Structure formats: structure tokens, C-alpha cells
Amino acid sequence: AETKRIAILGGDGIGPEVVAEAEKVLKKTEELFGVQFETEHALFGGVAIDQKGTPLPEETLELCKSADAVLLGAVGGPKWDNNPKELRPETGLLGIRKQLGLFSNIRPAVIFDCLKEASTLKPEVLEGTDLIVVRELTGGIYFGEKFRRDTENGQEAVDTCAYNEKEVERIVRQACEVARKRRKKLTSVDKANVLETSRLWRETVNRIAADYQDVELEHVLVDNCAMQLLRRPASFDVIVTENMFGDILSDEAAMLTGSIGMLASASLGEGSLGLYEPVHGSAPDIAGQGVANPIATILSVALMYKLSFNWQEAGDVIENAVKKVLDAGHRTADIAVDKSKAVGTSKMGDLIVEAM
Amino acid sequence: AETKRIAILGGDGIGPEVVAEAEKVLKKTEELFGVQFETEHALFGGVAIDQKGTPLPEETLELCKSADAVLLGAVGGPKWDNNPKELRPETGLLGIRKQLGLFSNIRPAVIFDCLKEASTLKPEVLEGTDLIVVRELTGGIYFGEKFRRDTENGQEAVDTCAYNEKEVERIVRQACEVARKRRKKLTSVDKANVLETSRLWRETVNRIAADYQDVELEHVLVDNCAMQLLRRPASFDVIVTENMFGDILSDEAAMLTGSIGMLASASLGEGSLGLYEPVHGSAPDIAGQGVANPIATILSVALMYKLSFNWQEAGDVIENAVKKVLDAGHRTADIAVDKSKAVGTSKMGDLIVEAM
Numbered sequence: 017a018e019t020k021r022i023a024i025l026g027g028d029g030i031g032p033e034v035v036a037e038a039e040k041v042l043k044k045t046e047e048l049f050g051v052q053f054e055t056e057h058a059l060f061g062g063v064a065i066d067q068k069g070t071p072l073p074e075e076t077l078e079l080c081k082s083a084d085a086v087l088l089g090a091v092g093g094p095k096w097d098n099n100p101k102e103l104r105p106e107t108g109l110l111g112i113r114k115q116l117g118l119f120s121n122i123r124p125a126v127i128f129d130c131l132k133e134a135s136t137l138k139p140e141v142l143e144g145t146d147l148i149v150v151r152e153l154t155g156g157i158y159f160g161e162k163f164r165r166d167t168e169n170g171q172e173a174v175d176t177c178a179y180n181e182k183e184v185e186r187i188v189r190q191a192c193e194v195a196r197k198r199r200k201k202l203t204s205v206d207k208a209n210v211l212e213t214s215r216l217w218r219e220t221v222n223r224i225a226a227d228y229q230d231v232e233l234e235h236v237l238v239d240n241c242a243m244q245l246l247r248r249p250a251s252f253d254v255i256v257t258e259n260m261f262g263d264i265l266s267d268e269a270a271m272l273t274g275s276i277g278m279l280a281s282a283s284l285g286e287g288s289l290g291l292y293e294p295v296h297g298s299a300p301d302i303a304g305q306g307v308a309n310p311i312a313t314i315l316s317v318a319l320m321y322k323l324s325f326n327w328q329e330a331g332d333v334i335e336n337a338v339k340k341v342l343d344a345g346h347r348t349a350d351i352a353v354d355k356s357k358a359v360g361t362s363k364m365g366d367l368i369v370e371a372m
Numbered sequence: 373a374e375t376k377r378i379a380i381l382g383g384d385g386i387g388p389e390v391v392a393e394a395e396k397v398l399k400k401t402e403e404l405f406g407v408q409f410e411t412e413h414a415l416f417g418g419v420a421i422d423q424k425g426t427p428l429p430e431e432t433l434e435l436c437k438s439a440d441a442v443l444l445g446a447v448g449g450p451k452w453d454n455n456p457k458e459l460r461p462e463t464g465l466l467g468i469r470k471q472l473g474l475f476s477n478i479r480p481a482v483i484f485d486c487l488k489e490a491s492t493l494k495p496e497v498l499e500g501t502d503l504i505v506v507r508e509l510t511g512g513i514y515f516g517e518k519f520r521r522d523t524e525n526g527q528e529a530v531d532t533c534a535y536n537e538k539e540v541e542r543i544v545r546q547a548c549e550v551a552r553k554r555r556k557k558l559t560s561v562d563k564a565n566v567l568e569t570s571r572l573w574r575e576t577v578n579r580i581a582a583d584y585q586d587v588e589l590e591h592v593l594v595d596n597c598a599m600q601l602l603r604r605p606a607s608f609d610v611i612v613t614e615n616m617f618g619d620i621l622s623d624e625a626a627m628l629t630g631s632i633g634m635l636a637s638a639s640l641g642e643g644s645l646g647l648y649e650p651v652h653g654s655a656p657d658i659a660g661q662g663v664a665n666p667i668a669t670i671l672s673v674a675l676m677y678k679l680s681f682n683w684q685e686a687g688d689v690i691e692n693a694v695k696k697v698l699d700a701g702h703r704t705a706d707i708a709v710d711k712s713k714a715v716g717t718s719k720m721g722d723l724i725v726e727a728m
């Protein structure tokens with residue numbers, strides 16, 4: 017196999033710290049399997065604003081385009097929160113998704129046995145929860161026309177939410193494929209009783225799902241889904257939804273697992289190029305202290321192997337190593353019951369590498 | 373005091389059943405306080421579609437406009453789910469909100485002591501939860517221009533989300549007033565890192581909140597709010613947000629209380645006219661069986677007394693009666709631990725009337 021190129025974007029806050037541990041895992045993979053990765057770092061997010069005057073510098077984008085996969089830490093922080101739009105880290109994130117054509121965001125929400133107690137939900141409700149939110153990532157109200165105008169009622173702001181059939185088709189087809197490899201249940205979430213985009217969404221889902229007779233389909237309204245996630249999380253398998261609803265529901269789903277420091281995500285397009293990042297944010301409050309949990313980022317590497325490199329085996333090695341380390345009782349502060357026994361970021365990375 | 377006129381819209385499913393119990397409470401109020409209400413029933417929702425060919429007949433709208441308050445059961449059901457837009461119950465709901473200028477939806481999410489166990493959240497997390505979602509109800513993507521057009525990528529659907537300063541001002545001012553009478557904490561929810569309407573929202577909130585120095589203000593992004601509701605529900609007092617986010621978050625908040633059959637809501641405008649309805653839906657699966665829980669609708673009457681009639685005392689009488697009946701151990705099936713001991717809709721109404 018040819019050498020895989022991995023673009024590494026540490027980003028802001030705890031981003032560089034957790035990514036450093038993921039890089040140890042990349043190295044260990046090279047040793048274990050006798051492969052070689054070509055890794056290259058680039059500036060992205062707040063740090064890129066500070067050093068280059070833009071959250072997504074041209075050279076970063078070029079690097080990512082030429083890579084086989086992108087590993088991202090996290091971006092953002094209070095320092096840039098009041099900047100104008102072009103100088104905000106999030107703008108870089110939206111830009112990279114759009115420029116790389118990453119229309120699909122895959123966010124597994126799973127329960128780690130040892131962390132069941134960390135959830136605010138009752139363990140008996142969580143039991144068996146293992147779902148994936150497939151979120152459309154390059155359309156909808158995120159990318160529609162936005163503007164302001166003056167009216168007799170003061171300024172008016174406008175956002176436009178648009179979806180065309182092709183955009184819906186490709187994400188739904190992907191969700192069907194994901195469901196087919198799992199428990200074969202697809203929940204499509206929309207607000208078809210109010211939104212025209214949702215009505216087109218639902219029609220398209222019905223049309224595409226007809227090609228997947230083995231996948232059971234249900235339509236749930238977004239407000240109801242926000243409730244059902246709390247009431248019967250284990251009943252969901254794959255949830256597919258549009259960009260804004262997916263943003264909200266995937267975070268709700270992540271939080272209810274109680275394992276937000278442990279959840280990985282993948283953003284995919286038509287080809288094999290993918291962007292992999294932890295679900296958690298840049299946590300500026302604990303940045304630089306060496307206490308952040310690197311597991312979500314390390315598990316993002318496992319997702320990268322599986323989804324971009326089609327390399328199940330190496331992904332499993334990482335996932336099993338994480339499991340072993342947790343089963344042995346090692347915890348970072350965010351998931352430790354007894355905080356005084358918590359290990360730091362770097363130690364957790366080392367433990368996982370050892371266990372690989 | 374002049375005679376108050378109350379328009380009564382039973383609607384669909386369990387709507388007429390629960391409203392009938394609320395009417396017993398109205399009668400009992402007349403007896404207790406020597407007042408008289410003028411009540412009038414009208415068709416609304418699916419039943420209006422069936423009988424009049426429209427979910428919101430002109431005479432229903434006129435009745436509501438001339439009333440001091442509107443009491444609504446619930447609308448909707450599978451029978452009308454595949455109808456074209458003009459023939460859907462929800463269209464009537466959106467119409468009545470807009471036509472009556474009910475720009476503010478107030479949804480308290482409280483924990484009933486005896487129902488703490490009904491929540492899927494751990495009791496220690498729920499402890500002390502008592503929040504109100506103030507949702508903007510006549511603007512945003514619900515009411516913006518919607519259309520389809522043909523593109524090279526198939527049909528495209530478009531929804532428009534718009535807010536002007538006046539719309540944001542009035543709802544934020546109302547939320548500040550509500551907060552001022554409570555724990556003086558306001559959480560404004562938006563997606564200011566992505567949406568132009570949210571940026572206008574946030575600017576306007578900051579401007580209006582300056583008039584309420586005694587109210588503590590925080591801004592939370594909608595995805596984060598969906599998480600924080602699960603993690604620290606008791607830390608919220610008043611949440612104010614736009615229409616679509618409010619739809620999702622108020623349902624999430626309602627569900628986490630575990631008391632969805634018990635939650636009342638009010639929709640208000642500039643004057644004292646308000647529309648009162650239970651948070652739960654029309655529950656077609658149990659309609660006509662006499663088992664529905666009428667408490668949310670009965671508590672909606674209490675809200676009506678307080679918010680539209682400025683009649684705290686009579687509202688308290690109802691709320692205390694409900695508390696007494698629950699404390700005595702009476703339960704409808706939805707909230708009963710031992711379903712075989714559950715009382716029916718009508719019996720629950722009678723018990724509450726007796727306790728008043």
C-alpha cells in the first residue's frame with residue numbers, strides 16, 4: 017500500500033495536547049504494522065488567525081486537499097469570540113468542510129461500560145445505547161445566503177435554509193449504507209409539518225430508502241426526537257438529519273452517553289478523504305495543564321483507519337487498547353471518580369500505546 | 373369585574389377529553405368565587421378540517437379574537453398527516469398564533485415531587501429543576517418565505533429565517549420580566565457563531581438586558597444548551613430563544629422533568645389575551661378511552677387565571693388542589709407506578725375539583 021498522508025491540525029485550547037497523544041498512536045501503528053505515514057502539521061483556527069490573519073490559510077487547505085486524511089484537535093476560544101466573522105475559528109471549520117466537500121458528519125454515541133455512571137441518565141435507560149448520528153454538513157441554513165436590511169421595525173437579519181434533492185440523496189444513501197452494516201434501523205429526523213426543506217427531505221428519504229428494503233425506516237419530528245433520545249436512547253440505531261438539527265441532536269446524544277470526552281467523529285465526502293476530530297471542544301479552561309482526555313482524539317484515529325484507509329484491523333487494535341486501559345482502571349480527571357488518582361493527558365496516551 | 377369570555381377548542385385525539393375536565397375546574401371556580409365565565413366551544417384542527425374544510429375556520433378565529441382567553445386541548449393525528457399543507461391541523465395552530473399575535477410561548481418545566489422517579493434522569497441531577505422556556509412564536513423559519521424551484525441538482529426547497537429587532541426586543545423584554553419575578557437568571561440561546569439572525573438576536577438581547585441590571589444574563593449556543601439541559605437542568609431559570617430552537621429545547625426540557633402529562637403552557641401577545649394548552653400532544657393512540665391525564669390542561673387553566681386574568685389566587689387554588697390529589701396518591705395511567713390502581717380522566721378531574 018502506498019504511504020498515507022495525514023494532515024494534522026492541532027488547533028486551539030487542548031487541541032494540540034490531545035493531538036500529540038494521537039500522534040503517538042500513529043507512530044505505534046507504524047511500528048506494529050511496518051507501515052509509514054507521512055504526517056504534516058498546519059495552522060488552523062484561532063492560532064491561524066493569530067499567525068496568518070485567517071482561520072483557514074491557503075496552505076492549510078492545500079495540504080488537506082492533498083492528504084488522505086485530516087486529523088483535527090479542536091478550534092475556538094474566548095480570545096476570538098468577538099471577532100468579525102472572517103476572523104473567527106468556526107469560519108475556518110465551516111470553510112474546510114465546504115472546501116473539502118465533507119457533506120457527511122458521522123458521530124457515534126456509545127456507552128463505555130466503565131462510564132455508565134458518568135451519565136446523568138439512569139443506567140437502566142442507557143443500557144444498550146449504541147447509535148450514530150449522520151448529520152448533513154455542507155448544506156442547509158449553515159451555508160445559505162445571510163444578510164441584514166433595514167426595515168420599519170429596525171434592522172432585520174435573514175438566514176436562508178436550502179436543500180436540493182442531490183444533497184439529500186447522497187447523505188441519506190450514506191446513512192442507509194451505515195445502517196445496513198449495523199442494526200438496520202434508520203430514523204430520519206425533520207420538521208416536515210413546518211418546513212419546506214423538511215418536506216423535500218422526507219420525500220427524498222422515502223425514495224432512496226426504497227432501495228434499502230432491508231433497512232427499517234421511521235420519520236420522527238425534530239422536537240419529538242429531542243424527547244425520544246431521553247426516553248428511549250437504546251431504540252435508535254442510525255439517525256440521519258440535516259445540518260442544524262444534526263448539530264443539536266448529535267450534541268444531545270453525545271451528552272446523554274456521559275462519555276463526551278470519549279467520542280470520536282468523522283466528516284466524509286464522496287471519496288475516501290475524511291476529517292477526524294473529537295466531539296468535545298477546545299476546553300480553553302483546562303488548556304495547557306496536561307489534564308485533557310485524549311481518548312476521543314485517539315479513537316478518531318481508529319475511525320480514520322477504518323473509514324478513510326479501509327483498515328479495520330488497525331482501528332480495532334486502537335479500540336481494544338483503549339478498552340484495556342479503561343478496564344484496568346486508568347482515568348483522566350474528566351472521567352475519574354477519584355480525581356486524585358487521575359492520570360494526565362500524556363500518561364493516558366502512553367498507556368494506550370503500551371496496550372496496543 | 374366584567375364576565376370573562378373563554379373560547380374553548382377541544383381539538384383532536386384526547387383534546388376534548390382533557391378539556392372537559394378543565395371545564396369542570398372553570399365551573400368550580402365560578403362556585404367558589406361567585407364569578408361567571410362565558411364559555412364557547414369552537415372547531416379547530418383536524419375536527420375542523422373534517423367538518424369545515426379548514427383547520428382554523430373564520431368563526432373560530434373571530435371567537436378567539438373576541439375572547440379574553442383561549443383554552444386549547446390538542447390538535448393533530450395520523451388521519452391528517454398526509455394532507456396538503458392547508459388541510460393540516462398544524463397549519464391551524466400556526467395560523468391562530470400568528471392571527472392572535474401570540475409571539476411568546478411560555479413553557480414551565482418543573483418537577484413534581486411525586487414524579488421525580490418518572491424521569492429518565494437521575495433524581496440527584498433533577499433536584500431543584502424549575503425552569504421556564506420563553507420561546508418566540510410568530511417569527512423565524514416557521515413564518516419565513518418557503519418555496520421550491522428546479523435546479524440542475526433536482527428540486528430545491530427553501531425556507532427563510534428572518535427576525536427584526538422589534539420582534540426580538542419584545543420577546544426578550546418579556547423574558548426579562550419573567551426572570552425578574554423568579555430567580556433573576558436569563559439564558560439566551562442562539563447560534564451566533566453561524567447564523568446572522570442569531571447575531572442580531574444576541575446584540576438585541578445585550579441591548580435590552582442592559583435595562584434589567586438585576587437579571588443575570590448568559591448566552592449559550594443551542595447545541596451546548598441541548599447538552600447543558602441534560603447536565604445541569606437545575607441551573608437554568610429562564611431560557612429565551614427563537615422559534616425553532618425553542619420548539620426543540622422546550623420539548624427536551626419537558627421530557628427531562630419526567631412529567632410531560634403535567635406541563636402547561638401559555639402563548640401570549642401584547643395584550644392580556646392568551647392561549648393556554650397542555651404541552652403534550654393529541655395522543656391518538658389512547659383517545660376515546662377515558663385514560664388520558666387531564667392535569668396539564670387543568671394547570672393550563674391556572675396559568676390562564678394568573679397570566680390573562682391577573683388572578684393569582686384562583687390559579688393557586690387549582691395548583692394546590694392538584695398537589696393535594698397527587699400527594700394523596702391518585703394517579704392516571706401515564707404516571708402510575710401500579711397501572712392497575714390508576715384512575716381515569718374524568719375521575720382525576722373530579723378529584724381535583726373536590727380538592728379545590
Ligand SMILES: CC(C)[C@H](C(=O)O)[C@@H](O)C(=O)O
Pocket residue numbers: 106109110263565566595
Ligand atoms: C463550531 C460550530 C460552527 C460547529 C457547528 O455548528 O457545526 C460545531 O458546533 C460542531 O458541531 O462541529
Ligand SMILES: CC(C)[C@H](C(=O)O)[C@@H](O)C(=O)O
Pocket residue numbers: 209210239462465466619
Ligand atoms: C405542531 C407544531 C407545528 C408545533 C410547533 O412546532 O410549534 C408543536 O410542535 C408545538 O411545539 O406547539
